[in-house]
Amino acid sequence: MNLFSEIRELVIEQLTAMQAEGTLPEGLDFKNVAVEPPRDALHGDMATNAAMVLAKPAKMKPRDIAEALAAKLASDDRIDTAEVAGPGFLNLRLDAGLWRDLVKSVLETGTDFGRSDMGQGKKVNVEYVSANPTGPLHVGHTRGAVFGDALASLLDFAGYDVTREYYINDGGAQVDVLARSVYLRYLEAHGQEVAFEDGTYPGDYLIPVGEALKDKVGDAYVGQDESVWLAEIRLYATDAMMDLIREDLKALGIEMDHFFSEKALYGTGLIEGAIASLENKGLIYEGVLEPPKGKKPEDWEPREQTLFKSTDHGDDVDRPVKKSDGSWTYFAPDIAYHFDKVQRGYDLLIDIFGADHGGYVKRMKAAVSALSDGQTPIDIKLTQLVKLFKNGEPFKMSKRAGTFVTLRDVVDQVGADVTRFVMLTRKNDAPLDFDFDKVLEQSKDNPVFYVQYAHARVCSAVKKASDAGIDIADATIADADLSLLSDPAEIAVAKKVAEWPRLVEIASRTNEPHRIAFYLYELASEMHSLYHTGKDKPELRFVQEDNPTTTQAKIALARSVAIVISAGLGILGVTPAQEMR
RNA sequence: GCACCCAUAGCUCAGCUGGAUAGAGCGCUGCCCUCCGAAGGCAGAGGUCUGAGGUUCGAAUCCUCAUGGGUGCGCCA
Structure with missing residues (x-):
């Protein structure tokens, strides 16, 4: 149940009705009509830009459309008030019952709450890590691993059929x-x-x-x-x-569905087949590449090579598939591998590369575009560098010296949960500082702790209610009298919970799992805030020992928060804490 | 030289399909436990969103150029 899309449907419905009545002209495109949380909570619960988006094509004043739409919407049970504001925003206040129904819905569906069908079961292949099999994984791999794994889980949650895959570079x-x-x-x-x-x-x-x-x-x-x-x-x-x-x-808690060996491509004709496929499209030729300008290698000399005309598919220069001695370049098996993925019938390919592979994005996209005749979309995400710190000092890595910091070094010190969460608290394309001391700090500076603590607090409240002899099983409290939740502080928490399904859709549409981490932080913040309001206002405490009915309603709200945190952490691959130590 | 990524508060960073007065943490200034919910909460100060143009009813967000930083650029993978 996504309240935002539900209300958006209502808005579209009313707009369509307005067309039928002649208030709005026919032939309008509603795709840009959005229903979103307003930036300022004072504006209401939701806002729609419908009037502004439609003003121009409808050749009407935004405020006129907004006024007419407001009147229509206000007649719906779910809408308390609809007010026109600013240049033509329509601010909606929802019936408080909607938030309560939402809490009930969370308790009934558990951690599946927020699952989406936007993926429509489409097959997605997420390829990540793909480190050379020459040694243990290092910190850079760790970020790619965590990111790819969380993205895969996110897409699964959003209704895609996900395959987690690792390409073994064992042929070079x-x-x-x-x-x-x-x-x-x-x-x-x-x-x-x-x-x-x-x-x-x-x-x-x-x-x-x-x-x-x-x-x-x-x-x-x-x-x-x-x-x-x-x-x-x-x-x-x-x-x-x-x-x-x-x-x-x-x-790190990662299990791949499929390992694909580069070596296995050799001698099977698969590479030859993939190149032949390109050749049939007229994209393979013998030629000599221009030397790179500016930084010309000293030993540069023109050589004739077999080239892939990747410039036809958006690349800057054509790329060699054979070395001058006639053997394959590394790019050739990569092409064959991606050809294989295309032929396995995926609807979408996602590759996770380290930042140092940024130069291969265009050629890989060009290859997939050429091999699939533009039919298979591919998204390539780069994960930026991780800078390690300990006691405020940078940690030096030197693979040549054999002293690089490994994935194990990190996980053994701070644990898989912390490693994963911290690595997801930054956009994939932003560099990340990882401080061994800070990530273990037990304070609100540390998002891992802060979110875990919110979950633990709910667990503690639930336990306390249970100790008081109150039946707080999810199944029971789903039927609690939630109208007892009337304080604005409580409704605010429910509203944050209500954003979860929408957040999932945004995060998966953009392939950005870090949004989950940031949302969880916000949700935890709402939870901590309500928790502390209970200090000054005892009636807002979760456990009212002399009042089981009220307690059940309050625990229902707290549980809905814990359930969403569990679901969110689950996507990130982090185990929710029952208690803090 | 070219390509890609990045530039938001003193610091570290969020910012949804272009939407209203640009948000959070740290730091700073205050306030809140005579342990019964302070590993926390509340409030305040702090911004020409690197710069200049452009598109738009509307730009941190899209386009162009400039500046600054990162990464990469045939016979390594």
């Missing part, structure tokens, strides 16, 4: 580097002195892999040429790394 030269690095650790396990030169991965995480390899094959590879062991160890090592990554994801 970096896995050879991995294999050689593991080989060094393997020799080390046999007691040899080894040196990690540039171009190898020196991280400690490969030590157990080398040891396990020794346990598995004994000394079979010792002193052998690369040709003997490279392919075997590559396979072994990438498997081990993927196990590691799966563990990392699990620590």
Whole structure:
């Protein structure tokens, strides 16, 4: 039940009636008519811009339309008052019963309250993380992982059929580097002195892999040429790394539906097929790229390569799919992978990239546009950098030195819930400061705590009511006499709860899960505010021990807040706290 | 050189499909527990929304240009 869309339907209905009566001309487009919460609560509960939007096409004065519409709306039971204001806004005050019905509805539907059918079951593929299988996930991956996972949950909540997918980059030269690095650790396990030169991965995480390899094959590879062991160890090592990554994801509470291996594309004809598909559209040619202007690489020399005419689909320059030696560039399997996704019949593709991959957005969009003849929309979200702080000092990361901060470093210190929430308190395209101390602080400066505390307070009130022998089961209080909730402070909370379904739709339309986090903060704030009003006004306390009926109504309101917080945190992948410690 | 992202209060950031007097936290100035609901609440000060044009009844939001910051730019993935 979305009150805003319900009232919008009412507005459209009345506008249509006005057309039938001749008050408004025929042929008007109502799509821009909106019903929204007004910026200032003094203006009422909802406002519509209908008169202003329609004034021009109807060739009428906005206020005239507004006056006529106001008269119509005021006759509806649900509308208390409809007032024209400003340039032609129509401010509506709703019957208080609507808010009470809403609370009842929340209790009846539980955390499914706010689920939307706007996705209409459309198939969406959300690809995220997709880190190279060469080591544990680091902080940058963590943000992408949290963002992608929350977005997937959000879209699911909004009625889409969501697939969570991870593309394993296990086909390139970096896995050879991995294999050689593991080989060094393997020799080390046999007691040899080894040196990690540039171009190898020196991280400690490969030590157990080398040891396990020794346990598995004994000394079979010792002193052998690369040709003997490279392919075997590559396979072994990438498997081990993927196990590691799966563990990392699990620590964050993330489970993928599907892992797609780049390696599996080779030798199957899939890459050739995808490129052939582009070729059939006349988008593949042999040519020489212009050198980049300004910062020209010193060793630049013109080379003829196989190019994808991505400029036909919005890119700035055409992109090579083959190196000058005839082998595929990394872009070719990427094209094949996205071709596969298109062919799997998704209605929408979403890719989550790190900010350092911003340069690939246009070419990927161009590829999908070309491969699907513009039929499959793709949205690519970039997650900006995370800056880590501890004791106010920046945390240095250096992958080369093997001392980069891993996902585990973060999750082990602050927990998955805090990690996830904090990473979602910023727009994906804004850089994020992550301070190990601040995120654990128990104060209102810390949104994680603040929201959790609001939920815990409800739990505590519910427990107190229960201890007083009052039946406060959701099923019971859904039928409580909610007309006992009449104080403006209480109605204000109900109104905030009522915004939840609308918020879900906005967040999913824009693919911006951070809006959930901000909304939860606002909702928590309303909750804390009401809670404290009860200090000065005992009649507003949730638990009235001598009055079970009133208590049930008040607990109903509190529970509706807790339910929405649970649902919201659920989308973010955070567990609501029953109590604070 | 080109492309993409960003610029909102002293600081960190929200701001919906373009809507009314641009919001929140921190910090600052006050107020609220003789523990029975202060890990909190209430109030105040603080803004030419980087700048200049444009579109519009209406612009922080859309367009153009400028300035400042970030990221990326064939034979790495």
